Structure formats: C-alpha cells, structure tokens
Amino acid sequence: MSFFQGISEPELGLFVDLYELTMAQAYHAQGLEQPAVFTLHFRTMPPGRNFVVACGQHHAARLASQLRFPRQQLQRLAELGHFEGAFLDWLAGFRFTGEIRVLPEGTPVFPHEPLLEVEAPVVQAQLLETLLMNYISTETVLATKAVRTVLAAAGRPVVDFGMRRMHGFDAALRGVRSYRTAGLTATSNVLGSLQYGLPATGTMAHSFIQVHSDEMEAFRAFARLYPGTTLLVDTYDTLAGVDKVIALVRDEGLQVGAIRIDSGDLAQLARAARKRLDQAGYREIRIIVSSGLDEWSVRDLIAAGAPIDGFGVGTRLGVSEDAPSLDFAYKLTAYDGEPRLKSSPGKKVLPGRKQVWRCYDQAGCMVEDIIGCHREQHTGEPLLITAVSQGQPVSPAPDPEQSRQRLQLSLERMPKPLLALELADQPYTVRISDALEALYRQTLQAVTGGGATVAPDDLETGTGHLK
Amino acid sequence: MSFFQGISEPELGLFVDLYELTMAQAYHAQGLEQPAVFTLHFRTMPPGRNFVVACGQHHAARLASQLRFPRQQLQRLAELGHFEGAFLDWLAGFRFTGEIRVLPEGTPVFPHEPLLEVEAPVVQAQLLETLLMNYISTETVLATKAVRTVLAAAGRPVVDFGMRRMHGFDAALRGVRSYRTAGLTATSNVLGSLQYGLPATGTMAHSFIQVHSDEMEAFRAFARLYPGTTLLVDTYDTLAGVDKVIALVRDEGLQVGAIRIDSGDLAQLARAARKRLDQAGYREIRIIVSSGLDEWSVRDLIAAGAPIDGFGVGTRLGVSEDAPSLDFAYKLTAYDGEPRLKSSPGKKVLPGRKQVWRCYDQAGCMVEDIIGCHREQHTGEPLLITAVSQGQPVSPAPDPEQSRQRLQLSLERMPKPLLALELADQPYTVRISDALEALYRQTLQAVTGGGATVAPDDLETGTGHLK
Numbered sequence: 063m064s065f066f067q068g069i070s071e072p073e074l075g076l077f078v079d080l081y082e083l084t085m086a087q088a089y090h091a092q093g094l095e096q097p098a099v100f101t102l103h104f105r106t107m108p109p110g111r112n113f114v115v116a117c118g119q120h121h122a123a124r125l126a127s128q129l130r131f132p133r134q135q136l137q138r139l140a141e142l143g144h145f146e147g148a149f150l151d152w153l154a155g156f157r158f159t160g161e162i163r164v165l166p167e168g169t170p171v172f173p174h175e176p177l178l179e180v181e182a183p184v185v186q187a188q189l190l191e192t193l194l195m196n197y198i199s200t201e202t203v204l205a206t207k208a209v210r211t212v213l214a215a216a217g218r219p220v221v222d223f224g225m226r227r228m229h230g231f232d233a234a235l236r237g238v239r240s241y242r243t244a245g246l247t248a249t250s251n252v253l254g255s256l257q258y259g260l261p262a263t264g265t266m267a268h269s270f271i272q273v274h275s276d277e278m279e280a281f282r283a284f285a286r287l288y289p290g291t292t293l294l295v296d297t298y299d300t301l302a303g304v305d306k307v308i309a310l311v312r313d314e315g316l317q318v319g320a321i322r323i324d325s326g327d328l329a330q331l332a333r334a335a336r337k338r339l340d341q342a343g344y345r346e347i348r349i350i351v352s353s354g355l356d357e358w359s360v361r362d363l364i365a366a367g368a369p370i371d372g373f374g375v376g377t378r379l380g381v382s383e384d385a386p387s388l389d390f391a392y393k394l395t396a397y398d399g400e401p402r403l404k405s406s407p408g409k410k411v412l413p414g415r416k417q418v419w420r421c422y423d424q425a426g427c428m429v430e431d432i433i434g435c436h437r438e439q440h441t442g443e444p445l446l447i448t449a450v451s452q453g454q455p456v457s458p459a460p461d462p463e464q465s466r467q468r469l470q471l472s473l474e475r476m477p478k479p480l481l482a483l484e485l486a487d488q489p490y491t492v493r494i495s496d497a498l499e500a501l502y503r504q505t506l507q508a509v510t511g512g513g514a515t516v517a518p519d520d521l522e523t524g525t526g527h528l529k
Numbered sequence: 530m531s532f533f534q535g536i537s538e539p540e541l542g543l544f545v546d547l548y549e550l551t552m553a554q555a556y557h558a559q560g561l562e563q564p565a566v567f568t569l570h571f572r573t574m575p576p577g578r579n580f581v582v583a584c585g586q587h588h589a590a591r592l593a594s595q596l597r598f599p600r601q602q603l604q605r606l607a608e609l610g611h612f613e614g615a616f617l618d619w620l621a622g623f624r625f626t627g628e629i630r631v632l633p634e635g636t637p638v639f640p641h642e643p644l645l646e647v648e649a650p651v652v653q654a655q656l657l658e659t660l661l662m663n664y665i666s667t668e669t670v671l672a673t674k675a676v677r678t679v680l681a682a683a684g685r686p687v688v689d690f691g692m693r694r695m696h697g698f699d700a701a702l703r704g705v706r707s708y709r710t711a712g713l714t715a716t717s718n719v720l721g722s723l724q725y726g727l728p729a730t731g732t733m734a735h736s737f738i739q740v741h742s743d744e745m746e747a748f749r750a751f752a753r754l755y756p757g758t759t760l761l762v763d764t765y766d767t768l769a770g771v772d773k774v775i776a777l778v779r780d781e782g783l784q785v786g787a788i789r790i791d792s793g794d795l796a797q798l799a800r801a802a803r804k805r806l807d808q809a810g811y812r813e814i815r816i817i818v819s820s821g822l823d824e825w826s827v828r829d830l831i832a833a834g835a836p837i838d839g840f841g842v843g844t845r846l847g848v849s850e851d852a853p854s855l856d857f858a859y860k861l862t863a864y865d866g867e868p869r870l871k872s873s874p875g876k877k878v879l880p881g882r883k884q885v886w887r888c889y890d891q892a893g894c895m896v897e898d899i900i901g902c903h904r905e906q907h908t909g910e911p912l913l914i915t916a917v918s919q920g921q922p923v924s925p926a927p928d929p930e931q932s933r934q935r936l937q938l939s940l941e942r943m944p945k946p947l948l949a950l951e952l953a954d955q956p957y958t959v960r961i962s963d964a965l966e967a968l969y970r971q972t973l974q975a976v977t978g979g980g981a982t983v984a985p986d987d988l989e990t991g992t993g994h995l996k
Contacts, residue, residue: 076723078719078720081731084751084754085733088751142719188736191693195693195694200696226658227666227854229666229696230700231663234544252545252546253536255547262547263547264548267549267655268873269860269861272864273561273565273651273869274561284552297873377854382853383854386848393735394739404738405765406735
C-alpha cells in the first residue's frame with residue numbers, strides 16, 4: 063500500500079470546481095456548442111507591486127490542450143450523483159479543439175491585460191477554468207515576488223531556500239521555474255532543480271554541527287568531502303565559528319568557498335566576519351546570509367554597506383508573504399461571435415477577443431500599453447501569441463532561459479520608478495483603445511437593457527492606471 | 530508526450546533540500562549512525578492567531594516511513610555531481626527504521642510544542658526534514674485559517690471555493706483535508722472531495738448566465754437539470770435576478786434551493802433579497818454569499834444581522850492571506866543519547882525527546898500545557914502518540930471524521946477568549962517543566978562552554994506565553 067497523496071495525470075480532469083462540470087453538462091444537454099472567448103486577467107495590482115510577472119500561462123495552455131477524462135476517473139465522478147451517462151460518455155471522448163493565446167512567459171503585465179485567452183466551444187473552454195487559474199496563479203505570484211527580491215539584491219546572487227514552508231509539493235517545484243525566470247541564481251530544491259534546470263545548491267544545517275563533538279570537527283569533515291563548500295558558522299558563536307574556518311583553511315589547507323550566517327544582526331556580523339577573513343588573507347571566501355529575508359531586508363543590508371556576497375531567501379519569497387494571491391478572473395467575454403459582459407459592481411470585464419500592444423519610445427523605453435480588440439492595428443508590440451491552435455500546441459514548450467532573458471530585457475525597458483520596491487508615484491499607463499471602449503459601452507448597454515449609467519471611471523482600477 | 534508536471538511517487542525522495550543529501554553523504558562517509566531526535570515545532574504564533582491547528586503530521590509520518598530511492602531517481606541525483614557511488618548504493622537500500630511521534634490530527638498547538646518528533650539514525654532523520662516540514666506546514670497553515678472562518682460563521686455553513694487561487698494542485702487538494710478537519714461544510718473542489726470525503730458542492734458561474742440569451746432562460750435551464758440548485762443572481766442586477774427566480778418558482782414550479790450573491794453590498798442585498806423571497810412566500814429559499822470573504826467579513830455580515838444562510842469562502846482562506854506561513858523548524862535535539870542544542874540568537878530549541886501534557890480544570894476546560902522530558906510524569910493528557918515504530922505505521926491512517934471531532938471537542942474545552950478572532954489579552958499558558966528547563970540550561974552551558982548567559986526570558990516568545 064502506498065501513502066503517496068497527490069494528483070496523477072489521469073486525475074487532472076477532475077481538478078475542477080464542481081460547477082464547471084455541472085455547467086458543462088447543462089451546455090451539453092442544451093446543445094450549446096458555439097465558440098466562446100474566455101479571458102484570464104487580474105483586476106487590481108496586488109498590494110505593493112508596480113508590475114506582475116506573467117508565468118505559467120504557456121505551460122498551462124499546453125497542459126489544457128492535453129486534458130482527458132479516462133473512464134476510471136469518470137466512474138469516480140459518477141459517485142457524486144450529479145452526472146448522467148450521456149454526459150460522462152461525452153467526457154470520455156473529450157478533446158480540446160480550440161485556440162489558446164498567451165503572453166510569453168516572463169512578460170510584465172498590468173491589471174485588465176489578458177494573460178491568456180481561450181477561444182473554443184463553450185463547454186470546452188468552461189472546463190479549463192480552475193486548472194488554468196490555479197496553474198498560472200501559482201507561478202505568477204511567485205515570479206512577481208521573486209523578481210522584486212532579485213532587483214533588491216542589485217546583482218548579487220539570490221538563492222531559493224524556501225521549499226520547506228511553501229504550500230505543498232507542486233508550488234515548491236513549479237516555484238523553481240518561476241524563480242529561474244525571475245533571475246534567481248540557484249535553488250536548494252533538488253527535484254525542482256532537476257525538473258527546471260536552475261542549479262542546485264546548499265550549505266549545511268545546524269544539526270550537522272551539533273551531531274559532531276565540536277564545530278571544528280564538523281567543518282573539517284564537511285569541507286574535506288566537499289572542497290569549496292559553504293560552512294554555517296552561527297550554531298554557537300558566529301565569530302568564533304569564523305575563526306575556526308580561518309584556522310582550518312590556514313592550518314590544514316581546507317578549501318572553503320563561503321561562510322553562511324543564519325541568525326543575529328546580519329549586517330554587523332557580516333562586517334566583523336569580513337574583517338577577520340580579510341585580515342587572515344582570505345578575501346576570496348564569500349559571505350552568504352539567510353534568516354527570514356525578503357526584498358526589503360535584502361535592500362536594507364545592501365544599503366547598510368554590509369559585505370554580503372549572496373542571499374538565501376526562503377519563506378517570505380516562497381509564500382509571497384505580503385501578497386500571497388492575485389485576484390485572477392477567467393471570464394466569458396464573447397459567445398457565438400457576440401461580445402458578452404456581466405455588470406456586477408466592481409468586477410468589470412473587457413468584452414470580446416483582445417490584443418495587448420506594448421508601446422516604446424525612441425530610446426526603447428516602455429511608455430504605455432494599449433488593450434484593444436484583436437483586429438485593431440496599433441503601433442507597438444502585440445504581446446499575445448498563439449500557444450495552442452485547433453487543440454494542438456503550435457510551438458515547443460518555452461525555453462526557460464529565453465523566458466529569463468525576456469523578463470530581463472523588459473526590466474531594462476521599463477520606466478525606472480516601476481523597478482523600485484515602493485509603489486511608483488505614477489503607475490504604468492494601460493490604455494483601452496477607443497474601439498474597445500466603445501464595444502464595452504455598447505455591450506454593457508445591451509446586457510443591462512440600456513438602463514446602466516456607465517461612469518467615465520468605470521474602468522479605473524485601484525493601482526492600475528487605465529485611461 | 531505528456532505535459533503533466535508534478536511529483537510522482539518514485540520522485541518523493543528527491544523532494545529534499547540539497548543539504549540534506551550532502552549532509553547524509555557526510556554522515557554516511559563518517560559512519561555517524563547513532564540515533565538522533567529531531568523535533569518539529571514553530572517558534573512564534575503566526576500574526577493574529579491565538580492557536581494553531583496541527584494538521585498533516587500523522588499522514589506525513591506515514592509517508593516518510595514509506596520513503597524509497599528507486600535506481601532511476603538515483604541516476605538523476607548522480608547528475609548533480611555531488612554524490613559518490615557508495616552513497617547512492619546506500620540510498621538505493623534506504624528504509625526508514627525509526628520512530629515518529631505526532632500530535633493527533635486536529636490538535637490545537639502552541640509555540641515550542643512538538644507537532645512531531647523523529648527518533649532514528651541521524652542520516653535517516655535528516656533526510657526527512659523538508660518533506661515533513663512542507664507537508665505539515667501546508668495543512669497546518671490552512672486548517673488554522675479555516676477554523677477561524679468556521680468560528681466566525683457561528684454555526685452557518687462555510688464552503689471552500691478557493692482552489693483556483695491556491696498555491697498549486699497539491700495545496701488545493703490537501704487543503705480539503707484541512708478544511709474537513711476544521712469543520713467546513715463542503716468544497717467546490719471535485720478531486721479534493723473525492724480524495725478526502727468533504728461533500729462536493731457548487732453553484733454556477735456568471736459565464737453560464739451570459740451564454741444564454743437572457744438570465745431567466747439560464748436559470749430555467751439550470752434549475753430544470755438540477756432541481757433544488759443554487760442560482761447566481763448578480764450577473765446584471767441582483768434584485769432583478771431575485772425577482773426572476775421568484776417568477777420561475779411561482780409560475781413554472783421550478784425547485785430552487787438557494788440564491789447566491791457574489792458582488793456588491795452583500796448585507797444590504799441579502800436583506801433586500803430575503804424580503805422579496807419572504808414576501809413571495811419562499812422562506813425556504815436560502816441565501817448564500819461569496820466575494821473576497823474571510824473570517825472578518827463573515828463575522829461582520831453576521832454581526833450586521835444579514836439574513837445569510839451560508840458563506841462561500843475562497844482566496845483569502847486558500848492562501849491564508851494574513852498569515853501564509855508558519856515559522857516551522859525541524860531541529861536536532863539529541864544525538865547518541867545526549868541532548869543537543871544550538872545557541873543561535875532568537876532561535877531557541879528545547880533539548881531531548883519530549884512530551885506535551887494538556888491540563889484541564891474540573892469543568893474540563895484547558896488551563897495550561899506542560900512541555901517536559903518524555904519520561905516525566907504529569908497530570909494532564911499526554912498529547913504525542915506513536916505513529917511509526919521501527920519504520921512501520923502502528924495504526925491505521927487517521928479517520929478524518931475523528932480529526933474533525935477532536936478539534937471540535939478541543940474548541941469546546943479551550944478558554945473562550947482564544948476562540949475570538951482578536952488576539953486574546955492573555956495567551957494560553959505553555960509551561961516548560963522544571964526538568965526540561967534544567968536540561969535546557971545544562972545543555973546550553975555544555976555547548977557554549979559555560980560562556981553563555983541564559984537570561985530568564987530566553988524561552989519567552991512573542992505571542993506564546995512560556996513560563
């Protein structure tokens with residue numbers, strides 16, 4: 063008997079909210095099979111963010127295109143008592159036949175911009191809702207937090223130490239892909255490293271020191287086995303630990319690449335440790351710190367001039383502590399060729415099939431984005447690309463190195479105030495095209511029977527800057 | 530070709546931080562095979578919490594006892610370049626042979642109390658670190674948030690709608706187990722429901738309404754297919770939606786169990802909807818609300834006297850928005866029969882193998898917990914039980930209904946102020962036994978060579994109340 067708990071590939075189709083299946087059965091029973099457009103976007107900028115890094119959408123699109131409902135899983139579904147044989151038979155033959163357009167992995171994105179659009183028979187598109195949202199949400203939240211940490215570190219290496227307190231296996235693993243896109247240097251996560259190609263790294267735990275009769279003996283054993291390794295010096299007395307490292311290197315010729323400090327006043331201890339290492343002539347031994355770090359404390363340590371060569375960042379990155387969710391929505395915006403909207407207060411949606419154009423000035427700096435109807439022409443770079451067409455992926459899976467480079471280039475072209483940890487005085491401008499705005503008003507009037515008063519600021523968002 | 534990304538059972542052994550493997554290889558090379566004790570606990574109460582609900586530790590212990598390193602996975606490990614053949618051969622034969630003691634699932638727990646202790650040859654115990662921490666952390670964080678939501682709802686049903694914005698598949702699924710323990714009524718998560726036995730439920734999405742030419746037609750189609758269902762009334766105009774539901778029930782005899790309101794001023798709309806339903810004679814049609822709810826907004830809605838019969842709670846529960854992590858630590862506390870400690874500032878650990886006794890007054894109300902050395906005798910209920918002995922689970926997997934009942938009973942016996950959403954003026958008392966405190970001081974003195982000054986408040990925690 064196995065105690066493994068998780069999700070197997072055949073079960074993926076059951077990773078849905080119940081209503082997607084009950085609605086699908088209703089569509090099926092009613093013969094509602096016309097194409098629909100669903101748009102995945104977020105409504106408001108998460109707290110403290112100037113931009114969000116879209117991650118996971120291309121992979122999610124490929125995953126969705128492979129969705130199946132094996133018979134064995136349908137038997138489990140039948141247990142719920144909501145589904146009839148005809149619908150379950152239909153599910154058994156389910157194949158996604160539509161189109162999915164996505165922002166490339168690693169694209170900075172702003173409120174109301176589609177990260178992904180699905181165009182498919184409504185019953186197919188509806189069934190993808192939760193799978194797409196959960197998948198993309200996870201990687202996007204983590205990449206957005208991670209890039210802030212990388213920016214704060216101002217070129218010094220940032221290493222992921224967070225897997226132990228992340229929310230489950232899946233987040234810990236796919237987080238590594240987000241971190242690679244965001245520019246982290248390495249991860250302690252072995253399986254994540256093997257799956258996503260971010261180098262694996264690690265130091266040692268306090269337990270290793272404690273198991274040995276003394277700290278010196280532990281350092282000696284570890285560095286002999288792993289020449290050039292990092293030694294953890296704060297188990298008992300940090301500076302005494304540093305002195306032991308120096309003695310081992312000097313007297314026994316051990317090779318030590320770095321020391322790690324994991325508690326106490328990191329800036330002060332790093333300074334004192336640097337001084338001792340330098341005085342002993344070991345300028346090449348680096349200093350790594352960890353202990354509850356996030357982008358703010360990384361920035362403060364650098365601002366304080368602490369001689370730190372790398373940061374191990376764990377929990378606060380791994381759960382995106384200050385903004386653990388994004389208000390993603392996956393909304394119907396067209397059915398049977400007609401734009402559709404809901405008019406629920408505070409939850410506005412842009413109708414139809416759309417495109418996002420990113421506009422640059424002559425120096426190559428981003429100046430504004432335009433969200434428009436997909437057939438419009440605008441100067442600027444159209445961002446949404448086709449990932450799945452007629453149910454099949456149209457390109458290889460995104461190369462993670464390319465995703466990283468794309469984000470890096472975007473950061474270079476972004477208005478500088480958006481790269482600060484603080485909220486920029488002036489949020490980035492996202493403009494709704496005249497044609498889309500007209501379509502919005504017209505569609506809203508149609509659904510509310512002309513009774514709705516559309517205030518000019520109806521499309522404004524809290525921290526976005528929709529014009 | 531499959532695009533499924535996840536973790537398969539054979540890969541579970543690679544769900545480790547690299548240092549666990551490098552340390553294990555070092556222990557193995559040095560022949561350090563004596564038994565160690567590792568304790569899993571958290572140091573400080575997460576913000577805003579009066580107690581934490583321990584979840585996942587019994588299942589994690591069983592999972593750990595089954596850990597294997599199949600040859601195919603070892604080949605992947607070899608790619609990392611850190612591991613020698615002798616160690617990989619040893620991993621191929623890895624079997625956990627030790628003991629794991631745990632708090633029963635659903636036990637309220639406080640800072641410094643062990644949720645789990647592992648006693649095993651050090652190399653085995655070390656390899657379990659990340660697996661145990663990630664697994665337990667996920668379920669404990671979610672159960673702790675969930676029970677607050679259930680308490681706020683004061684007996685009204687709370688339903689999980691959160692899977693779409695949770696961190697990955699694994700968290701969304703195992704979250705359902707936490708929610709069941711915490712007393713949620715149902716979940717929208719189909720696979721989670723099938724895996725963990727919390728009833729599946731759901732309503733309909735706005736998209737279903739929008740696909741139909743008018744709202745009435747959508748309601749009619751859905752309620753005919755699912756008599757007694759819940760209809761979502763806020764797509765266009767909430768009270769007009771309610772009137773349509775009334776008309777359908779009155780004129781066409783449709784059976785409707787409830788309406789759902791998902792936007793706007795929920796209290797005001799619920800009142801107005803209730804009035805219309807009652808005036809039409811449909812007192813039995815219930816009102817369900819959703820839309821960014823958490824324990825605070827649920828409490829406010831109830832305090833405002835809003836006629837709400839159930840709450841759909843999503844994102845803020847699913848990511849534990851205000852406290853998405855717990856500062857869990859998995860620390861060596863004994864090796865080869867001797868207590869061990871580190872003395873890193875601010876990161877105190879209690880030495881040795883321990884027990885927690887929960888003490889009740891004559892009325893059966895919890896008065897204090899005592900953390901002591903495991904061989905001590907105290908009045909009170911000893912909480913840690915053996916889940917795995919000599920590498921084998923000693924009892925069946927915990928019954929989820931029993932876990933729920935255990936938590937429910939604990940809540941009834943807990944000092945009332947701890948059940949409030951606000952921080953209690955007086956945190957629950959956790960006392961360190963005299964024997965354990967003496968051991969702590971003695972061990973600390975041993976590791977610091979008598980140089981450490983142990984201040985009386987060394988064991989105090991921020992929001993715990995250690996005496």
